[in-house]
Amino acid sequence: MAQINEKKYFLNATEQDLAPNYPSLDDIVLKAVSCNARSFEFIDISNSVPSSTQYIQTKGTIRHDGSISGTFELNSNGYFAQNDRRNYKIEKTDIFDKRLKDSSLEHELTEITQTEKVKKSGTSFNFDCGFTIEDGTTSAGNRIYFSPILFSPLNSNPFTAESRKFRIDFAFPYKQIYLYEYEIPLGYSVEEIPESLSMRLSNGDITATVGFEQNENIISVRQQFQIKKTTFNKENYESIRELFDEYINAVNAEIVLKEVSN
Numbered sequence: 001m002a003q004i005n006e007k008k009y010f011l012n013a014t015e016q017d018l019a020p021n022y023p024s025l026d027d028i029v030l031k032a033v034s035c036n037a038r039s040f041e042f043i044d045i046s047n048s049v050p051s052s053t054q055y056i057q058t059k060g061t062i063r064h065d066g067s068i069s070g071t072f073e074l075n076s077n078g079y080f081a082q083n084d085r086r087n088y089k090i091e092k093t094d095i096f097d098k099r100l101k102d103s104s105l106e107h108e109l110t111e112i113t114q115t116e117k118v119k120k121s122g123t124s125f126n127f128d129c130g131f132t133i134e135d136g137t138t139s140a141g142n143r144i145y146f147s148p149i150l151f152s153p154l155n156s157n158p159f160t161a162e163s164r165k166f167r168i169d170f171a172f173p174y175k176q177i178y179l180y181e182y183e184i185p186l187g188y189s190v191e192e193i194p195e196s197l198s199m200r201l202s203n204g205d206i207t208a209t210v211g212f213e214q215n216e217n218i219i220s221v222r223q224q225f226q227i228k229k230t231t232f233n234k235e236n237y238e239s240i241r242e243l244f245d246e247y248i249n250a251v252n253a254e255i256v257l258k259e260v261s262n
Contacts, residue, residue, distance in 0.1 A: 049230065051173040052078025056099070056151055060136075061183045062144065062257070068136030068182070072096055074127045079172050081125035088127065095127045099151040101251070107133040142259035144188065148180050148212075148221045149251045157244045164237035170230045180221040189260050190214050194253035199243050201236065205229050206243060210250035223251060 053076065060070030074095060076084050087094040093109050100107070110130040137146035153176065184190065196211040211222040225247065232240065 049172050052080045054080040054176045057179045059181045062185050064185050066137045067134050069132040072129050072131050077124040084125045101152045144257040145254050147254050152251045154248055159241040164234045167234055168232040170227050173228055175226040178223040182219045184217050187260055188257040191258040192256035197250045199246050201239055208247045
């Protein structure tokens with residue numbers, strides 16, 4: 001820990017991709033060492049971790065052949081940026097691939113944009129690309145079915161037990177915002193669109209929203225999930241479990257398009 005003008009900063013010499021004030025995830029539940037020429041002390045940092053943010057915007061066009069093509073833009077900071085930068089160094093396309101809710105979808109990336117914020121450690125991470133998902137929808141008769149939420153960190157509820165004996169720990173506080181905009185194919189209209197949902201713990205420490213909106217031939221979806229602190233008492237378990245169930249059901253909802261009769 002370093003101190004500059006009365007302000008303290010966490011520094012981690014073992015993690016080159018982490019910005020100041022973000023201790024290693026392996027050390028979050030431990031203590032930091034603060035020392036100078038005159039003193040030495042341990043400081044609890046378990047509740048001092050700053051929040052990380054991840055923002056994804058997807059704009060796509062649904063085509064008659066069932067494919068979806070468009071653009072993908074990601075911006076992240078904190079631990080999300082560290083993870084994204086690591087994946088990028090391994091394989092650029094992992095940034096997109098590993099986020100697909102259904103990794104079996106046949107897809108291709110094009111027009112990958114490299115920026116300085118991709119390469120520079122300890123900063124926010126930005127990544128842009130074009131994409132085509134060949135089997136992004138399912139057709140049956142004169143209808144097209146598709147799940148508008150392509151990316152989700154949660155495909156199933158991690159809280160499967162009926163009860164909990166110990167407290168619940170999350171690695172770090174965070175907010176994820178995913179925005180989608182789809183242009184439906186000419187000759188189709190929206191037959192079914194899910195209801196928007198808003199979920200929260202009674203104290204507001206976990207919140208989630210999934211909003212659906214249609215404006216003429218454009219479908220817009222906003223998906224947001226936020227955890228404001230890392231530790232919850234076991235008494236909160238049932239409420240957290242129910243919230244996760246509702247959220248996962250919402251992100252798996254389908255939209256139905258119907259061919260318009262001439």
